[in-house]
Amino acid sequence: MSDDPFGDLDAAMGDSGPSTSDSEAESTQELTAETDELPETGQEVSERSPLEDPAFEFDETVHKALYVLEAVAAEFDDIITYDVERELTRDHGLRNIKKSELHNAALAVVAEHPDLIVDRVLDQRGIDDE
Known part of the structure; x- marks a missing residue:
């Protein structure tokens, strides 16, 4: 048994970890970069x-x-x-x-x-x- 009393709480609640994968996080970072283009598509992000x-x-x-x-x-x-x-x-x-x-x-x-x-x-x- 683990010393962490809440260690199995994520599994019991059906949470298997962070909701975004590493590639999704990278895409989000790319989107917010100064390029103003969507990653992989080359489409421009709408202006603020x-x-x-x-x-x-x-x-x-x-x-x-x-x-x-x-x-x-x-x-x-x-x-x-x-x-x-x-x-x-x-x-x-x-x-x-x-x-x-x-x-x-x-x-x-x-x-x-x-x-x-x-x-x-x-x-x-x-x-x-x-």
């Missing part, structure tokens, strides 16, 4: 549509914990969902908007304005820096 496709894939992201007050988190979520996402959809015709894309944009805007972060921290502490 900026209105339909996110700016980047989810697997390119990292998960980071942010520690915020509950009220600020709720306000942020509301603004992202009800203001930003709605405007992107209604006024700009974007589809398939991912939260990771919205969060990335929000943090990029914040990163461009460190002076506003300094001002807010001083304000939160009740320090008048003027």
Whole structure:
């Protein structure tokens, strides 16, 4: 008997391993390469549509914990969902908007304005820096 108590779980559930073969994985990698051609067929891959496709894939992201007050988190979520996402959809015709894309944009805007972060921290502490 194996030391792994879950060692035979895959077999019992009918899972014989990874769902893609090595050749399928290679084909997928070839498809995502910069050649813009389907492997073996020479057909071009359809272009990415900026209105339909996110700016980047989810697997390119990292998960980071942010520690915020509950009220600020709720306000942020509301603004992202009800203001930003709605405007992107209604006024700009974007589809398939991912939260990771919205969060990335929000943090990029914040990163461009460190002076506003300094001002807010001083304000939160009740320090008048003027």
